[in-house]
Amino acid sequence: MHHFSYRDGSLFAEDVDLRRIADEVGTPVYVYSSATIERHYRLFEAAVKAAAPTGKAHVFYAMKANGNLGVLKTLAALGAGADTVSEGEVRKALAAGFPPERIVFSGVGKSESELRYAVEQGIYQVNIETEGELDLLSRVAGLLGKRQEAVFRVNPDIGAGGHAKITTGSSENKFGVSFEEVSRLYTRAANMPGVRMMGLALHIGSQIRETESYEAAYTKMVALVGSLRAEGHRVDRLDLGGGLGIPYEIPKDFSHGPDLIEAYAEMVGLVTRGLDVELGFEPGRLIVGNAGILLTRVLHLNPRPTKQFLVVDAAMNDLVRPAMYEAYHEIWPVSEPEAGAAEVAYDVVGPICESGDTFTAGRLLPALRPDDLIAFMTAGAYGASMSSTYNQRLLVPEVLVKGAEYAVTRPRQSYEDLLGTDRAPPWLA
Numbered sequence: 001m002h003h004f005s006y007r008d009g010s011l012f013a014e015d016v017d018l019r020r021i022a023d024e025v026g027t028p029v030y031v032y033s034s035a036t037i038e039r040h041y042r043l044f045e046a047a048v049k050a051a052a053p054t055g056k057a058h059v060f061y062a063m064k065a066n067g068n069l070g071v072l073k074t075l076a077a078l079g080a081g082a083d084t085v086s087e088g089e090v091r092k093a094l095a096a097g098f099p100p101e102r103i104v105f106s107g108v109g110k111s112e113s114e115l116r117y118a119v120e121q122g123i124y125q126v127n128i129e130t131e132g133e134l135d136l137l138s139r140v141a142g143l144l145g146k147r148q149e150a151v152f153r154v155n156p157d158i159g160a161g162g163h164a165k166i167t168t169g170s171s172e173n174k175f176g177v178s179f180e181e182v183s184r185l186y187t188r189a190a191n192m193p194g195v196r197m198m199g200l201a202l203h204i205g206s207q208i209r210e211t212e213s214y215e216a217a218y219t220k221m222v223a224l225v226g227s228l229r230a231e232g233h234r235v236d237r238l239d240l241g242g243g244l245g246i247p248y249e250i251p252k253d254f255s256h257g258p259d260l261i262e263a264y265a266e267m268v269g270l271v272t273r274g275l276d277v278e279l280g281f282e283p284g285r286l287i288v289g290n291a292g293i294l295l296t297r298v299l300h301l302n303p304r305p306t307k308q309f310l311v312v313d314a315a316m317n318d319l320v321r322p323a324m325y326e327a328y329h330e331i332w333p334v335s336e337p338e339a340g341a342a343e344v345a346y347d348v349v350g351p352i353c354e355s356g357d358t359f360t361a362g363r364l365l366p367a368l369r370p371d372d373l374i375a376f377m378t379a380g381a382y383g384a385s386m387s388s389t390y391n392q393r394l395l396v397p398e399v400l401v402k403g404a405e406y407a408v409t410r411p412r413q414s415y416e417d418l419l420g421t422d423r424a425p426p427w428l429a
């Protein structure tokens with residue numbers, strides 16, 4: 001369910017005509033819908049709170065999915081926590097108004113200075129991924145005279161996800177400490193001055209559209225909670241990660257109920273029934289994925305004997321998911337196509353000098369012309385947050401819509417900003 005729909009022949013984000021945003025902000029531009037973000041967050045939070053065995057469930061929005069300040073402030077105001085993976089994300093979460101006690105710091109390789117910063121801020125929890133990190137955290141926190149609350153991110157050897165590059169839970173993946181090591185590490189940690197182990201975490205992958213792999217992984221974790229407790233360890237928290245997938249293929253009359261969220265919450269409730277733990281969740285894509293679109297303008301048509309290229313002003317540096325994960329995005333023309341309008345098969349491509357800069361091949365769309373606007377749907381997650389300046393293109397701007405209002409929450413980068421960050425070496429200055 002999202003709040004992008006046709007009205008009077010034009011595609012709107014909530015009550016704002018996308019043509020207006022394109023004219024006033026320019027293209028390409030990401031446009032996010034506050035109502036959609038709020039709806040997804042509320043649905044998810046209510047479902048997991050109701051399912052949690054102690055009624056205690058904390059939702060830490062995985063801000064890597066979309067770290068736009070407007071999006072973060074929207075979620076912070078709803079009471080969400082933040083799941084962060086770098087000092088930059090911790091800093092941005094704090095700047096957006098997430099209190100430290102609602103911030104979790106995950107990530108495979110945290111540096112000493114990053115850990116020091118996070119501990120100084122008094123964040124809620126560090127998710128430790130290696131034995132070296134356990135030692136480092138204890139040393140860093142000890143020097144600050146603190147004892148940082150932490151959990152072990154465990155690799156359950158059950159991976160899942162929509163693509164090999166976003167599967168994280170298999171023992172072949174780099175993430176987390178191995179299942180067999182947790183008991184030994186817990187025992188070691190008990191004697192360390194700078195950490196207080198509070199429980200366990202896992203995250204098995206992204207764009208997961210079923211509950212079976214979760215169930216298998218969570219069942220293993222619940223058993224591990226039991227065995228650690230039997231050894232006398234304190235296990236108060238179980239952070240179940242993120243990864244719930246979203247429908248990328250959406251018919252225009254889409255009115256999808258929150259089925260997967262409900263099925264997931266029900267499974268969580270069953271697997272953790274009777275377990276005295278506080279649950280944590282780290283959803284990213286589910287909250288913001290279909291709350292955002294990438295709005296782009298057709299630049300040129302390039303007909304070939306066998307195909308027709310549609311060259312648009314967005315490129316793989318703005319939205320890398322198709323090039324990186326072979327990801328599918330619906331394309332909706334901003335001018336509503338007439339019912340039964342003839343369709344043309346287009347290869348939709350960007351201006352970057354790589355054949356991989358192809359959003360889709362052979363996609364049937366109503367006939368389009370230069371200057372027409374189209375929207376890549378479901379681009380709110382891992383869109384702008386993965387954008388770059390490749391080919392010396394300006395970072396794409398971002399706009400947040402709320403009702404009939406919109407605000408530019410990240411202006412288009414300027415050429416001064418782009419060129420001004422480089423420094424010539426003294427021998428060539």
Ligand SMILES: Cc1ncc(COP(=O)(O)O)c(C=O)c1O
Pocket residue numbers: 062064065083106107203205206207241242243244282283284285286381
């Ligand atoms: C540790 C961790 N938590 C949560 C997430 C969010 O995943 P998703 O956006 O699929 O919910 C990720 C994504 O990579 C992650 O690495």
